[in-house]
Amino acid sequence: MEEPGQASSQQQDPKTKRILANHRRLKKILSHIAEGTEYGELPTQLAELGVVLADHFHDEEGDDGLFEVVDERAPQCHATIEKLRQEHRALTDELAELCETARSGSEDDHARTQERAMGFVTRLKDHEERETRLFLDSWCTDLGEMD
Secondary structure, three states: OOOOOOOOOOOOOHHHHHHHHHHHHHHHHHHHHHHOOOOOOHHHHHHHHHHHHHHHHHHHHOOOOHHHHHHHHOHHHHHHHHHHHHHHHHHHHHHHHHHHHHHHOOHHHHHHHHHHHHHHHHHHHHHHHHHHHHHHHHHHOOOOOOO
16 A cells, blocks of 8 residues: 555656665665674675665756755755765765775774774764755745745
């Protein structure tokens, strides 16, 4: 049964389907990393996260993406959008460095690298929550347009 207000998967446009699939993959990878990985699994998980995250950030920053939609709907949020864009760059750079550390690290380094990865997951989840709040706030704020 469909959730109220949600279109069936047959009615969703290709971009929406891709975004939803991307979110499911992102959630699965983050959950796996947060649960802890065996030595040797972490580099693969982080590399996969890098691919999914690049697509995810591209969808948010691209034409008709989250940032464009919010900026058009709520221009007062422009500074917040720019801050989130900067965070995308910082998160991407941090993940690239973490991937390199995981690939080149020894088994003795695994626990420390895993801890850093878990910290990254926490920061990324916080970032995603703020984006969701921004989107919801932009759509739930009465701008008096229909008055």
